[in-house]
Amino acid sequence: xxxxxxxxxxxxxxxxxxxxxxxxAGMRAEIDNQLRDRSVMDLIIDMGGVxxxxxxxxxxVLGRYKLMSRRGxxxxxxxxxxxxxxxxxxxxxxxxxxxQS
Amino acid sequence: MAISNEIRVDFPSLGExxxxxxxxxxxxxxxxxxxxxxxxxxxxxxxxxxxxxxxxGYAQRRGTVRLHAFLYDDNTLRVDVIDNGCGIADVEQAxxxxxSTMAAQERSGxxxxxxxxxxxxxxxxxxxxxxxxxxxxxxIGASAQLRDVxxx
Ligand SMILES: Nc1ncnc2c1ncn2[C@@H]1O[C@H](COP(=O)(O)OP(=O)(O)OP(=O)(O)O)[C@@H](O)[C@H]1O
Ligand SMILES: [Mg+2]
Numbered sequence: 001x002x003x004x005x006x007x008x009x010x011x012x013x014x015x016x017x018x019x020x021x022x023x024x025a026g027m028r029a030e031i032d033n034q035l036r037d038r039s040v041m042d043l044i045i046d047m048g049g050v051x052x053x054x055x056x057x058x059x060x061v062l063g064r065y066k067l068m069s070r071r072g073x074x075x076x077x078x079x080x081x082x083x084x085x086x087x088x089x090x091x092x093x094x095x096x097x098x099x100q101s
Numbered sequence: 102m103a104i105s106n107e108i109r110v111d112f113p114s115l116g117e118x119x120x121x122x123x124x125x126x127x128x129x130x131x132x133x134x135x136x137x138x139x140x141x142x143x144x145x146x147x148x149x150x151x152x153x154x155x156x157x158g159y160a161q162r163r164g165t166v167r168l169h170a171f172l173y174d175d176n177t178l179r180v181d182v183i184d185n186g187c188g189i190a191d192v193e194q195a196x197x198x199x200x201s202t203m204a205a206q207e208r209s210g211x212x213x214x215x216x217x218x219x220x221x222x223x224x225x226x227x228x229x230x231x232x233x234x235x236x237x238x239x240x241i242g243a244s245a246q247l248r249d250v251x252x253x
Contacts, residue, residue, distance in 0.1 A: 020119045021116055022117055053145075055152075056208075059208050087215065091211045
């Protein structure tokens, strides 16, 4: 179970633990369930609790980016650790998804 | 170079074994006293290769993934991740950044690129219909040795 915080059109999701192919599917389902609320235009993915991530995390973030773009919304990434940051940088995620300081 | 240690672990192609494979390789590496960074590099590379075996190699069916790791006495780690799945027709293309045959399933095509950037050397042997072996090596303690040289 992920933690969410919703305020106005803003939704913050707090990812936790290991983010791999095995765990990404459940996280994706939970986030997309919240995103059924069409008033959400600003998705903030908080990576502060992520202890491991591989390319599945890149797919998860880019997938949510596509979803939000289609409705004219945006995605931001907050509190990426050094490893997460490196993978996001390597794969050009920051060209599309802003890093929130 | 002589082999100083070796493990071979076979497991079914289940998603929950991705985390297991990362634990196994971490435990195997620990006696070499790797840096946090080295450990994370190896765990990530192994996670990519094992995930590929599960999601691409065996796709919808169940098969066996083999994690075969060697330590050489110069502190080089070699990891082979082997599947007997569908194989890759064009390995050169598969290794290109952003190339994915499963983009619709939110795969980014970065797995091989990540393996290559975290390991010293990566080889891919594959035959369509037969399977794939990803062989990766990394010298552990290379950065520490460099620090020692600079300290002299
Ligand atoms: N073990 C394998 N068996 C069969 N095909 C593979 C295997 N490993 C990789 N491939 C092929 O190579 C392509 C590239 O692999 P790579 O790991 O770089 O990207 P991906 O798995 O598609 O996406 P990502 O790893 O970013 O989630 C895959 O899309 C797949 O077609
Ligand atoms: Mg992959």
